Amino acid sequence: MSVKTARASGVANVEIDYSKCTACGLCADICGGGLVGAIFKENGKMVVDQQRHFGCIGCGQCMAICPENCISVEGRTISKNDTIDFVKERKPSYEEFFSLLSSRRAVRNYLERDVEQEKIDKIIEGVKQAPVGLPPSDVEILVLKGHSKVREFVTDIINAIDHRKWIFGPVIRSFIGLFSKETADLFETYLYPTALFYIRDLKAGKDGLLFNAPLVLYFHASKYADPADAFIAATYAMLTAEALGLATSFAGTSSNFLRHNGKLKRKYNIGKNNRHGIALLIGYPKYEYKRRLHKSLSNVFYY
Numbered sequence: 001m002s003v004k005t006a007r008a009s010g011v012a013n014v015e016i017d018y019s020k021c022t023a024c025g026l027c028a029d030i031c032g033g034g035l036v037g038a039i040f041k042e043n044g045k046m047v048v049d050q051q052r053h054f055g056c057i058g059c060g061q062c063m064a065i066c067p068e069n070c071i072s073v074e075g076r077t078i079s080k081n082d083t084i085d086f087v088k089e090r091k092p093s094y095e096e097f098f099s100l101l102s103s104r105r106a107v108r109n110y111l112e113r114d115v116e117q118e119k120i121d122k123i124i125e126g127v128k129q130a131p132v133g134l135p136p137s138d139v140e141i142l143v144l145k146g147h148s149k150v151r152e153f154v155t156d157i158i159n160a161i162d163h164r165k166w167i168f169g170p171v172i173r174s175f176i177g178l179f180s181k182e183t184a185d186l187f188e189t190y191l192y193p194t195a196l197f198y199i200r201d202l203k204a205g206k207d208g209l210l211f212n213a214p215l216v217l218y219f220h221a222s223k224y225a226d227p228a229d230a231f232i233a234a235t236y237a238m239l240t241a242e243a244l245g246l247a248t249s250f251a252g253t254s255s256n257f258l259r260h261n262g263k264l265k266r267k268y269n270i271g272k273n274n275r276h277g278i279a280l281l282i283g284y285p286k287y288e289y290k291r292r293l294h295k296s297l298s299n300v301f302y303y
């Protein structure tokens, strides 16, 4: 049985060059954690068995680990040409990486400066490195490049909210409250007032939704994808952008309004049934933070 996703079906073809293979077993060990994979060691020889579990899902891990470079995978969007030798470069230390993480703030004030295409390309390359529930990635990105594109998107969404603001009214809220107190509270204390702020701001020529960012990436993915995929991809984009000296913020509310609007989904090329992720605002920061904050979690529980 093979796993179907939006971009792949069937198994990928796996070939081992036995003239070079030393039967070290590394490929079998990492393929599906040595348990649910497609490569096994039997009687001292590597065998590919596409029937035992899901067959080869095309993750490419075996090609990446083989010391003899003698295994190739073709199909499910990858091929033997998709491996790239590591350059001997140092990975950032914990201190360096933590510095990137802890200096990041949600930035909602941007300079009137466009983000260069070269940096956008680098951010997208960073996103491609994100893990996904099942390869190949079903994550899609809507790129809104430049203030006028972002403004058009914001105007479309807020006009749609304005037409449907009755959704947040007391009748629907009390109906939702029958099923989930938390969602009803969220509607009353956050979504409804936020919708009103957005409408008011737009009428005043301000953008309270995406804060006039010069670049917005909106992440979504097919229904085959894990619900987390688009969010993980967006987080990779955020960290890559930060590493490029850009400032970022997520804007979660736009997806709450976009996901129910077929007309806008068609306009922005978002699949009718796609899972909605999140919008990431990117730009050059207007202000420089002078210090970082101590932050906390709700709970860390060791069992």
Ligand SMILES: Cc1cc2nc3c(=O)[nH]c(=O)nc-3n(C[C@H](O)[C@H](O)[C@H](O)COP(=O)(O)O)c2cc1C
Residues within 6 Å of the ligand: 104, 105, 106, 107, 108, 249, 250, 251, 252, 253, 254, 278
């Ligand atoms: C899932 C998610 C959704 C968010 N949605 C919004 C949003 O719609 N509008 C906004 O201004 N900020 C949004 N943010 C940014 C948060 O408000 C911000 O991260 C939080 O206040 C903490 O600030 P910090 O990121 O500077 O530490 C979102 C952040 C996350 C993680």
Ligand code: SF4
Residues within 6 Å of the ligand: 012, 014, 027, 030, 031, 032, 037, 038, 039, 055, 056, 057, 058, 059, 060, 061, 062, 063, 073
């Ligand atoms: S590509 Fe992934 S699933 Fe396929 S054989 Fe290699 S490690 Fe296994």
Ligand code: SF4
Residues within 6 Å of the ligand: 016, 020, 021, 022, 023, 024, 025, 026, 027, 028, 046, 065, 066, 067, 068, 069, 070, 071
């Ligand atoms: S990792 Fe390479 S050399 Fe080792 S068993 Fe697999 S194919 Fe053979």
